[in-house]
Amino acid sequence: MNVSLEHYLMLTAFVFAIGLCGALSRKNAIIVLMGIEIMFNAGILNFVAFWHYKYFVSLTAQVFAIFAISIAAAESAVGLALVIAVYRHYRSVDLDEMRSLKG
Amino acid sequence: MEIAFWILSAITVMGAIMAISLRNVMHCLLSLILFFFGIAGHYFLLHAEFLGAVQILIYIGAVAVLIALATMLTRHITGEEGPREVLGGKWWAGMGTAAIIAGLLWAIIRKDALARLLPTEAANISYTALVGDIGRALVADWVVPLEAMAVLLTAALIGAVVIALEEVIRKR
């Protein structure tokens, strides 16, 4: 059986769901961030797979992937800085304890 | 190709699952690194070598290290979590949502209409000299997004520093 685009789509869908699951159900803010990173990576892998199987002409997909990676890096930097700032305030990275914005 | 795909996929999925399920944050991080390596391997497999190297350089060299530092700055050294602390409130809802989305994605991919749209095999073209092409594409067609990205990264850098420094300044 040849590896086709569908295989990659399946893989990324699965990995995306795993990341989502982690981001939604874990309590620790850092692990939630990790889950988000996993989702990001799944998305980027999708782009590269589409590129490989010639769904996109030219290098658009690769360039997009590079931008996505950069954005993810910036996002994680800011996210972690937020986690550290929150930790200084609450002495915890527990997302369930951060609810001072409760309406 | 197939063997490599299956091995890498196994590594990727295993790394992802472990990264979100292990109890110790540090172990999670190491699993995440494994996952990143798996993804980088996929990139190499897909002939996107440049992206593979970038993946290692940025995700493993920077993001993972950043997470490690953040963990050490926020947790006690072991990174252990008690059994009750792992899952947040309403974890079942989160998992349910994830399951629903996974199912839907699966269904959509399996859907005939889409499956017929997708090519099954890689076209036979050489993938050489891509790095130069990517560079040219970045500074020719994509220069405005590139500049925007530069601004964004600068802003993120400054923002991260400011956010992380804030209370230190206030104390002085």
Place this chain on the structure above:
Amino acid sequence: MSEARYIDELVRQQWLIPFFPLVAAAIQSLLKRPSRKLSATLTIGAMGLSCIFALRAFFATLGGGEHTEVQRAIWNFTWFKFGNTSLDLGLILDPLTAGMAAMVSFVGFWIFVNATGYMDEDENFTRFFCFLSLFAASMLGLVISNNLLLLFMCWELVGLCSYLLIGFWYFKPSAAAAMKKAFITTRIGDVGFFLGILMLYWKTGTLNLYATDGTGALQQAGSLVHLAGWWGLSAASTIAFLLFIGAMGKSAQFPLHVWLPDAMEGPTPVSALIHAATMVAAGVFMVGRMYPLFIAEPGAWVMDFVMWIGCFTAVFSATIAVAQFDIKRVLAYSTCSQLGFMVMALGAGNLAAGQFHLLTHAFFKALLFLGSGCVIIGTHHEQDMRKMGGLRKYMPITFVCYVIGTLALAGVPPFAGFFSKDEVLLATFQRNRLAWGLATFAAFLTAFYMTRQIFMVFFGRWRGGDKEHAHGHEAHEDHGHGHGHHEPHEVSWNMWLPIAVLSLFAIGFGFFSHKFGNYLGAQEGEAVAGKPIVMGLSIAVGLLGIFLGWLVYGRKTMEHASDPDPLAVNLGGLFTVLNRKWYIDEFYEATVFRFTAACAMFFRLFDKLVVDGILHVIVFLALVISQIFRGVGDEFFINGGFDASCESVRLGGKVLAKLQSGRVQNYFRVLSLGAAILLLIYFFT
């Protein structure tokens, strides 16, 4: 055409003109330890170099005076490129640019020399000179640019520098307010300017003004006339109108003039620079630069609009200037008025007259401002004319130069102002008699208030030491050194030398007026009908104004600082109105500010009543649904009294508030569910 080739070569070196001040500013901003000598040397030296290059360019274009067509050399280059689009920048060298650049760098040079004396005691000497350099650099950049993008960048830089310099003494609340006022007011005009630029780009697809292949925006002005614009104008005129709004802000034309008089809160050399060489000149220069767009469509109301705005500003500001007591404020309103003259000339269709008046005015207004700076320094930071007097004896050099400047501004024949003002009046005369009449009246007022100033400041007896209480609440506490009551004295050489040099130009520059018209390539037009009338009348009103000024102020000078102004005695209430500047600021206060406040109030009420009301309705509906789902609909409808509904509103609020849990993962879950629904929709379609 060897000459044309020479300027083609020269245009590639035009960038050197703003380059030197820019480098000077950069070096000064990077210096670790401020050094007065170094920064003054750098600034003045850089300006001198710029001046040399500007003069070289000027003389290169001067040779073209005999040619019929305008000598113009351009140099466009690509700034950067993305994909198939590229952003171009360009430099230009034509008489307009060359004359302007030479004037700016020359006048700027002497202003800088004067500033070394004026700012001698200031703590932030180096910061001041750094800003000055940047200011000059951006103005020179504006002048030499052949591209609206570059022009706009420099335009904004000029605005920024004026903001920084007006508020140089930012610790004074008045200065801080003035800087904000200047910035915001000009920004209003900039909106128009920017719209104009956008529209120009939209219609022509280029921002280059001229191009060698004839695709420049101004070269397409002829075709723009045939495109439709807004307000019943052609595209060319619409763009011109929008651009003129920008010029109105920058050059302080009537509705947007309010910032200029306040701008004298900055140090006096800055005022000189703003009023003479850079900031306000930018607006007029820009109109001159874009002139082909203005005249492209004959008979459009834009030109009339420009003329009447200029005319009104000229008269309006002149009347205000009559009743001011602050020596710099008089000059500030005078600048407004003179700018009105320039704009009027442009509107009347005579580019050369407007630009020529701009140049001559730059010389004598810089002279007057620097002179007033000398007076202020000589009298130990006194700005109120009522507390001056008799300075003729104490400051002879300043006095002579100041009188020359005054005569030039008043338009007395041999001086520069006469020729340029005469050109302006003539141009207006040919276009519209009423405007000409008003302008002549403004010229009369100009002569009058300048004479008033001369007599108040330099004649009579020294009233500075008069009243103790007058000095008790001294506004300028930053120089509270002990000799506030000392006699005034002559200023040092680095302050009077610039005004002496400038006064030479104020005397002699006007004789080039005829040449200048040719130089700018203006067509002589129909025969100078009515020239003798115009000229004679303008001389007459000038002399009349001086005579009246002498009659009112010179015959019997003020004795005490607290004496009322003789004019106030005669004019009564009108004088107060003039003194309060026709209550324009108060008018804005009462209208614009009130309106904003009212809007804010309205929206607050709107928020409270409508938005909250809608929210309540939503809450109510949510409650209804929730109640139905709980299967107690009957009960709700049966017991639907007032109390119950109140209670249920609260309940519904609680239900909705649950959504706002403050937990990030909740939001994330909802988001994911939304994504799931989208996927579902995708799946079933």
Place this chain on the structure above:
Amino acid sequence: MDTVYQFLQHAEEVLRGIPLVGGLLARLYHALLGGAPEWVLLAISIAVPILFVVSVFPGIFAYTTLVERKALGRIQNRIGPNRVGRWGLLQPIADGVKLLTKEDIVPRSADKFVHFLAPVAAVIPSVLLFSVVPIGAGLVPVDLNIGLLFAFAISTASVLALFMGGWASRNKFSLLGAMRAVAQVISYEVPMVLAAVAVVMAVGSLSTLAIARAQSGGILNVSHWFVFRPWGFVGFVLFTIGAMAESARTPFDIPEAESEIIAGYHTEYSGFKFALFQLGEYLASIAMAGITVTMFLGGYNGPGSGPGFFGGLISVFWFFSKLGCMIVLTIWIRGTWPRVRVDQLMSFAWKILLPMSIVNIVAVAMWHYITIRPIAWIGTTLWLVLWFVTLNKLAATEKIEKREYRYAS
């Protein structure tokens, strides 16, 4: 890899060309591999570079330790190891045996698995680094078209090992060492990569082989080395400093500063795991030296090097000579320089090296666009010197006053 494969395909003719023993070698080769199927040749061509890397470079490592100890000894006016074998030549083997037989101690509270994984993770990236270092004309294990980027990616991954070791040991000194290592490596990576960007810009390729090839030619195959360009010299200095800091060599050995935090991240390691850590560290440092040689010192180029069998042999000789020089240079620096302070370390990276590397990139652009060589020389040199002086002036936080020695004369 490709070169080996080509060599195998034409081995007989090539071998026959060697004087004296050529015929014998060719006959030997024919007896061994004559007529072997294609896949055998392919397998051999893959195995040879791997075996080479795995065997030769650890050997170099072993004798580097000896040279280091001897040289340090001489610098400190000692003799250094001289007991085991003539001139202490067998010392590395003795050390190896000692470390292998030592008891392996794992702290009780340590995270066993990660503690075990860390030394392994330290070695793997270091070995992988060699896969893109060309050791001779056309002789590179894998000629990746992203070779340099690959090397940087791998070298950043090596920091994870230090981090894992430091964290898993459950020892505050280990953790401090790990955090220092992480901070240091992240900081120094940036100027190092940017210094390499200058070379990449000049060559126009990321392939290490192409970079080495770009430096061939000129007088004696020497004058085209990038180190003899203004920007190349600056890049060389920047890159060497960065590489030294990246592999935590003195004077940048903050992560394992004995006097401050015992031994940093490998405080709790002993025996074979400790040896692996050392191996990884030294291999990384050697590989970085190899990349430095490739990028700035002309790689395998030298008098006499070139394509063909003999040229290839000479090029290998030149490469290893230069590598040896770089190793000795690092040892020399280690023996003579004091360790920098942590804050100095950071400010040096961010205030001097980083701006300087960016300035260097501009210098390469100037070099590229100024076609008249003398002007390019003067211009780039002036530009770099100007910025160097300015940066030093700007970075100087305090004025160093003249010291007064109260007790010394």
